[in-house]
Amino acid sequence: MNVPSRTALLLGGRREPRAIESLERRRALRHLAPPLIFGLVVIGAWQLYVVLSGDRESILPSPVDVARALVRDRSVLASSAGTTLGEILLGYGVAIVLGVSFAVAMSSSPLVKRAIYPWLVISQLIPIPAIAVIVVVWTGFDIVPKVIVVALVSFFPIAVNTVDGLRATDPELLDLLRTLGAGRWQRLRIAQAPSALPYLFSGLRVAAALAVIGVVFAEWVGSTSGLGNLILTYSNQTATPDVFATVAVLAVIGVALFSAVGLLERIALPWYRVAAEDDQRAR
Numbered sequence: 495m496n497v498p499s500r501t502a503l504l505l506g507g508r509r510e511p512r513a514i515e516s517l518e519r520r521r522a523l524r525h526l527a528p529p530l531i532f533g534l535v536v537i538g539a540w541q542l543y544v545v546l547s548g549d550r551e552s553i554l555p556s557p558v559d560v561a562r563a564l565v566r567d568r569s570v571l572a573s574s575a576g577t578t579l580g581e582i583l584l585g586y587g588v589a590i591v592l593g594v595s596f597a598v599a600m601s602s603s604p605l606v607k608r609a610i611y612p613w614l615v616i617s618q619l620i621p622i623p624a625i626a627v628i629v630v631v632w633t634g635f636d637i638v639p640k641v642i643v644v645a646l647v648s649f650f651p652i653a654v655n656t657v658d659g660l661r662a663t664d665p666e667l668l669d670l671l672r673t674l675g676a677g678r679w680q681r682l683r684i685a686q687a688p689s690a691l692p693y694l695f696s697g698l699r700v701a702a703a704l705a706v707i708g709v710v711f712a713e714w715v716g717s718t719s720g721l722g723n724l725i726l727t728y729s730n731q732t733a734t735p736d737v738f739a740t741v742a743v744l745a746v747i748g749v750a751l752f753s754a755v756g757l758l759e760r761i762a763l764p765w766y767r768v769a770a771e772d773d774q775r776a777r
Contacts, residue, residue: 585644593652647708659693
């Protein structure tokens with residue numbers, strides 16, 4: 495039996511909301527079930543290995559030990575997570591503003607792109623710990639170096655993807671707008687910006703993962719608070735379950751930020767997501 499199309503659902507009268515809700519539930523289940531099942535399998539295999547191998551808790555704690563640490567340290571983890579999340583969001587916001595601004599500047603002038611783009615690439619070849627050390631020496635041990643490091647590591651994917659999106663605009667559409675007398679900023683607003691949005695969101699997703707990595711390195715170099723500092727503290731105490739619990743909180747923050755970008759993309763670009771899903775179903 496074929497799944498009813500969207501058009502059929504829209505014409506289904508009183509059953510329309512219920513049918514659409516059922517279809518969305520099945521679609522969400524198809525997306526969520528595989529990763530959840532895989533995660534449960536990995537956790538089960540991890541627990542079984544620890545039980546059979548007899549490894550000490552200080553070497554490899556079991557998922558049960560990590561869960562106990564999460565409950566035991568919940569107040570400290572929550573406070574540190576708030577500090578780290580604030581640093582991530584500030585740096586991420588700065589990276590978005592700078593990345594989009596540089597992308598627009600590079601796409602508007604080939605000379606500007608030739609002058610700036612190689613330096614962007616070089617900036618990504620410098621190891622994050624080295625950048626963090628230099629920034630801490632320059633700015634001190636407050637929130638500023640963490641924000642700068644997060645912005646630096648998140649900036650590159652946003653700028654590069656946005657440049658690619660701006661260049662992917664249909665040239666015939668740009669020629670038509672020029673014929674109609676549209677200026678550079680009008681062409682950017684009408685044609686190039688909509689074309690670049692899917693690319694921008696791809697860069698934002700990559701930057702979301704890099705932001706979490708960057709803030710940990712920055713907190714390792716110079717910080718008295720945050721989840722990165724907490725990892726160092728627990729490591730020095732050989733409290734391995736607590737280290738794993740802290741890493742789990744960092745993973746939750748990363749997944750939440752990544753999912754928030756995906757949700758924003760669905761809201762801002764519903765046509766793009768629908769087209770991508772239809773194309774995937776056709777394959």
